[in-house]
Amino acid sequence: MEFNLKEGMEATVEKTVTKDDTAAKFGSGDIDVYATPMMVGLMENAALNAVDKELPDGYATVGIHVDIKHLAATPVGMKVTAKAKLEKIDGKKLYFKVEAHDEKKKIGEGNHTRYIINKEKFFSNIK
Template structure:
């Protein structure tokens, strides 16, 4: 890897909570609040936005681990905001501090790990399993 990513890179994504991303709809619970999987997806999107635009052509990141706590509910209709900050780089391994907030309070926090991949090699692995891209 002939380039380096500086620590402290940050990004933020926002989304209004709709019925499609509630725990009831996604099957992760039986209540009409932001689902934990949806919150994690927003955190991952923020991490992607923080670093992927800076990568050389032919490289992207993929998520490989999450350690996140969902600490408060967010109802349908309220906006949720997820942030990611690059806090560690170890070769191709990237570690992000991630947080989520609704209009009233912090609703999630934790760590998210991504790995920089070569798109051609990654595609080859997917295709070797009979997948499509």
């Protein structure tokens, strides 16, 4: 099946950090700053928002690889913005450059890979 995706597609998502987004709450640390897993999730969300809306009905993408650096801490109450740009398409594999910023600085960067799936087939294989 042919998909209507092009290298260069991108999306940006943002959220304000709450206590529920902290390392202490998530269990990945004991400090009330933005948790690395939450940042990675926001980056993944930006990547899927860049492409999933262009896929035909019944198709979606799933994350299969992340290589992320968390560069700086972000306190509760500050806004975080994640951006993903589709860098390469290899069949059903989609390679993204991702980064995140808070209101003052870059807080994360890296690469993320997603894979295009047929949802019905995917769910029938995991039961």
